[in-house]
Amino acid sequence: MKIDVKHVAKLANLSLSSKEEKKFEKQLEETLEYIEGLNEVKTRNVEPTSQITGLENITREDTAKPSLSQNDALSNAKSTYNGFFKIKAILGE
């Protein structure tokens, strides 16, 4: 199995060095090979499990409650402006 490491890195929003790309390509292929054993387990008509204790439709009252203040919410941001997170422009002119 060949993995397009550059494409996956883009999806994962990671910038990898060419050394990392090579290393991960090899290791990811090894991991894919390793987990091939899973195909030995027959799963036709087996339902997948995502919520392990079987809880369903957990809801709560939609009421306003005290939450973080604006100052607290911004307290770890490197860049703020007028009480907002400041980020680099996403769209061009």
Added chain:
Amino acid sequence: MKLNNLTIKQAKIGLKKKDFSSSELTKACFDQIKKLEGKLNAFVTITEKEALEQARKADKIISSGQDLPLLGIPLAIKDNFSTEGIKTTASSKVLETYVPPYDATVVKKLKEAGMVLLGKTNMDAWAHGSSTETSDFGPTRNPWNINHLPGGSSGGSAAAVAADDVIAAIGSETAGSIRQPASWCGVVGLKPTYGRVSRYGVIAMGSSLDSPGPITKTVEDSALILEVLAGKDEKDATNSPLPVGNYSQKLNKNMKELKIGISKEYFINGIDKEVEGEIERAIKELEKFGAKIEHIKLFDPKYAIDVYTIIQRSEVSSNLARYDGIRYGSARQNFGEEAKRRIMFGTYALSSGYYDQYYNKAQQVRTVIIDDFNKAFEKVDVIIAPTSPSLALPVGATKDVSMFGEIADVLVEPSSIAGLAGINIPVGFSKSGLPIGMQIIGPQFSEELVLSVAYEYEKLTQSKEWRKLKPNL
């Protein structure tokens, strides 16, 4: 008796009788931490000033005659639990300067129970590993032999408890991260059922698996902490509404009423011979105490490595997507190699066209594993197995091993994948002086049963010579 060597139960009695104060107890812990930290590196952050202040407050409450479950008891918490006003890094450079503006539910409950927080313990970065060697702030060392690893990812918590730096500690387990370091460090580690303890405010790893729990010197202490931690939290929708037991009051169990399942599949190829021997001896002891041993056949745990690798790495890639360096933390290039490797694999497994082949297939085999355990628990009450197939490995063992964590935890992964309750208890030592641990696995929400079996074993083997051993540091 050095105060820092005490268990929670002993410390509570001493505090109540005013044999010593929480301030004295807390200072004794810091003396030990200062003496050993250069060797062990069990902590990321030490909060001495705050702790001494909390201890003084606890002493006031004690003298007023009030009682709380953990009043004045010095604890350490793994550094992936958000602590208001105290740096929380998950041992990653990405969060090196992050100071949470709120407490995880576990932390909030421990504060309400009166604990004194000594500091935040070292771990594999983002909890990705079974060695504490992938911490961006250097590995933690095993107190029993500092050339060996403590296991992980809650390695700092396990080492701190084993070294009597603390009275007890909190860890978290996705698959093995409480039980395996407890095994390698010779302490008690409880992984509660998924959903028994709130995940709110814990830096997420595998959200369908993550289970916070106690790491302690005794089973009784484990029960005491679980009573504080367990219970409904509306901030975690996967948290169970089932009532919480009086775990510490229900530790006695008539061993003659107990059916224990043993599965050959858990004594895997390549298992350390001394580990195998000690577990077999412990099982014989349980039989001597009256328990009925039944040989059962469990689904081969090797498939759990595949299931766990896929589910966990997929969920990791999703959970770590939020770290953009904008709201908190630093940029994504600061992720260490292990985190990048897991993000890359998880992103690939979830990418367009591969979902059915990997994540969905793994979730189907997850159902197969659950059904297999359900069948086993029709025949037996609990299952006993080695926690780790090896003794604590030497420092450096994980270097360039791309699936170290996932493979090392083969024996704890199936029960984690099925969301079961499990506990590691020490059963002896190797000739080289490294601890050996046994796990007791029960059905979901069987904490009371699992703790009581562990407690009976601990009680019935209390006079063994090996129990008197302490790390020589």
